[in-house]
Amino acid sequence: MATSPSERRGIPAAPFVHDVQTYLSQSGLETNVALTTLQERLQQYKLAEMKLLAQRRDLQAKVPDIKKCLAIVQSLISKQGTGEEITLDFELAEGLYAQALIPETQSVCLWLGANVMLEYGCDEAEALLRKNLENAHISLQAILEDLQFLRDQVTITEVTIARVFNWDVHQRRKKRQASGESSA
Secondary structure, rough: OOOOOOOOEEEEOOOOOHHHHHHHHHOOHHHHHHHHHHHEEEEEHHHHHHHHHHHHHHHHHHHHHHHHHHHHHHHHHHHHHOOOOOEEEEEEEEOHHHHEEEEEEEEEEEEEEEEEEEEEHHHHHHHHHHHHHHHHHHHHHHHHHHHHHHHHHHHHHHHHHHHHHHHHHHHHHHHHHHHHHHHH
């Protein structure tokens, strides 16, 4: 999916304002309205950043679980054909463990979420878990890139706010000086 230079995955890019007066005249905004608009855009970026941080946290929590499941399935595959039983300790609840004796098996049940569990052949389960792990890493990379893009947009917007505000202060001083000279 190609993204235009004006956005990244639905996140609009913040325009850098070189000349405040030109920006205000082209947008048809007064200084206070422009500052309010920029502040709103900044808040939208901050909200998007919070959502991406939550997504990153969730994915980072899932990766170790996927790796653990993958290791268990690979262990079961390695024991196939040997007739060995595997003894495992598994967690029933937080801090409460039980021991299980698992006979040689050709299939496993994977918890898919949303109260759904499906039985897969061991090789099929391994392929699915590898694909899920790969997808999680790809998604994490995309989120990190989106977060960097967002941070850049926040910086650009903050600089623009400061430039517009400083330009406004400068214009007010000019008016005050001009009105002070004309009354003298």
